[in-house]
Amino acid sequence: MKSVVLLLCCLVGLSHCVLIEWTASDYPNPQEDPEACGRYKSSYVCDPNKLISKRAADFLDHILLNLQNDTKCPCSRYSCERNGYNKGYIMAIALVKKIYKPEKVKDTVDSRKALVNQFALDLLNKRWNGWDVCDEVVIIVFSKDDGILTTVSGSTPQRVLTNSITKAIQLELARFFRDDGGNVGQGLHYLTMNYRRVLDGYHYYPIMYSDVVPDSAADMIKVSLVTSLITTILLKIFC
Known part of the structure; x- marks a missing residue:
């Protein structure tokens, strides 16, 4: 079926065929082909199926x-x-509507998790794999129809x-990635901020309770004055 879709894209002359089901070999590189990732310039966010808004991706x-510029190398x-390289950790996000499942693979939660x-x-x-110097990349993947969020480092x-x-x-932020009232863009924001805090050497604790509808600054955990201020601004952007 995947080959048929690709053939049809070629026949109608589409420069970028946006698949619904993805394999890694088909998935574009946002640094080299941002347009295929739904972006307009070199990026660390790839969202060909437009699961989040342009503003959220920006x-x-x-x-x-x-994260890359401010964390320690x-x-x-x-x-x-070497050559003045002083960049920190690299984090990237890959969003897909669905991961391609071979016909011989049973459709179970465990199989979907394994495929994602x-x-x-x-x-x-x-x-x-061409972005790093010392294997310092973190990749977040969310497959919407599979309902699977994963991170590899x-x-x-x-x-x-x-x-x-x-x-x-x-797990703490799972509510943001659900179909019933979730907000993927906001969830990815909180996810990346939590990861950043850990990479900066701090112990993990949530920036916001996942069981509270994020509609006011009163919902935030009082981590610090700076964190509260940043989160308030971002709530206005994403909500």
Whole structure:
């Protein structure tokens, strides 16, 4: 079926065929082909199926670029000093409507989780593996129709952003990724901010309670004056 869709795209002359079901080999690189990712310039957000608004994607790009520019270089001293390289961790987001499921694979929650996780690993190790210096990339993948959110990390961020921590953060923010009243753009904002805090060396705790509808500053956890101020501004943007 996937090959038929690609053939039809070629026949009608579409420059960018937007698939509904994705494999890692079909998925574009937002640094090299931002237009295919629904972006207008080089980006760390790829959203070909337009699951979030342009404004939300722009703001996420701002967060991700700040993460790269403001976190300490996690590589070896030689790597960090070589050619003036002083960038920090790299985080990217891949959004899809659905992951392609081979016919022989049963449609279960576990199989969908495995397919989404393998998709993320293939992006990390194959498709998007030219960005890093010392395996310092973190990739977040959300498949809307599968209802699966996953995060994979290179060996360097894995030292602090462990699988158990990413799972705990994802579970805390799960309500933002549900079909019934979720807000994917906002959820990704809180997810990336929590990950940033961990990568900065702080212990994880949620920026906002996941069981409260985010409609006012009173809903926020009083982490700090700065965090509260930033979150209030972002609520006005996303809500």
